[in-house]
Amino acid sequence: MPHAKALSAIDRQNQIIELLTERGSVQVEDLVNLLGVSKMTVHRDLDALEAEGRLRKVHGGAALADTAQSNECSFCHGTIPPDSRSKVTMHMADGTHHHACCPHCGLLELPSLGNTVASVLVTDFLYGRVVNARSATYVVNPGLSICCAPTTLAFQAQSDAERFQQGFGGQVLNLTRAIDVLRDEMSLSPHA
Ligand SMILES: [Zn+2]
Ligand SMILES: [Zn+2]
Structure with missing residues (x-):
């Protein structure tokens, strides 16, 4: 069953990252509906993105990779400068x-x-x-x-x-x- 607007893997993955950046986390179900692909395809995309360090898989979905949020101290919530000598x-x-x-x-x-x-x-x-x-x-x-x-x-x-x-x-x-x-x-x- 061909999908009307089949996206390439790269397009799908870019959409996933865009969505993640907007929301912080996404559910597999949402991605299935949004991208019009199977659950398995979504999981494959998430695996590929996780391997690249662009997100991390969490139960039932994915969240932004820690590296994308690593500029906040998890204790005092202050901003960590990228060139920090104390990180x-x-x-x-x-x-x-x-x-x-x-x-x-x-x-x-x-x-x-x-x-x-x-x-x-x-x-x-x-x-x-x-x-x-x-x-x-x-x-x-x-x-x-x-x-x-x-x-x-x-x-x-x-x-x-x-x-x-x-x-x-x-x-x-x-x-x-x-x-x-x-x-x-x-x-x-x-x-x-
Ligand atoms: Zn701190
Ligand atoms: Zn400090």
Whole structure:
């Protein structure tokens, strides 16, 4: 049964992305009706788009890929600049990502995520390199403010963190201790 206006796969996929950009998420059923193709074809299109990282499949439909929304901190909802030297990315067990504007937000959010977190990457403040959060060293509350207060910065090398501390002050801590200190600071803060 030929469809009156059969769209090419590329046209269909572009329409799906357009719709997603407009609505944030779409249902497979809606796409079947809108595009006039079978459920199987819709799934194939969604698979292809997911493989390209342009969306992620969710139950019964699809949502915009995280990369398209990655400029919002999932903790403080501040905007993360693309060239951020403090950005944190949390890879979740279900394949989604959480992004934080700085280790301050990332470290405070981490305990609430529990074992749904597969891995955490932080940005080395000096070099802009992405490093594993567990092996990084943190400087909490130095005498300058970067992003959220108390300022928390990550360093790949402990020696860099120490040199930074010599210049700007603050506490040099590993991941676990940095989380503890931040949680203490926040619970003392009247804004917490
Ligand atoms: Zn934040
Ligand atoms: Zn921040």
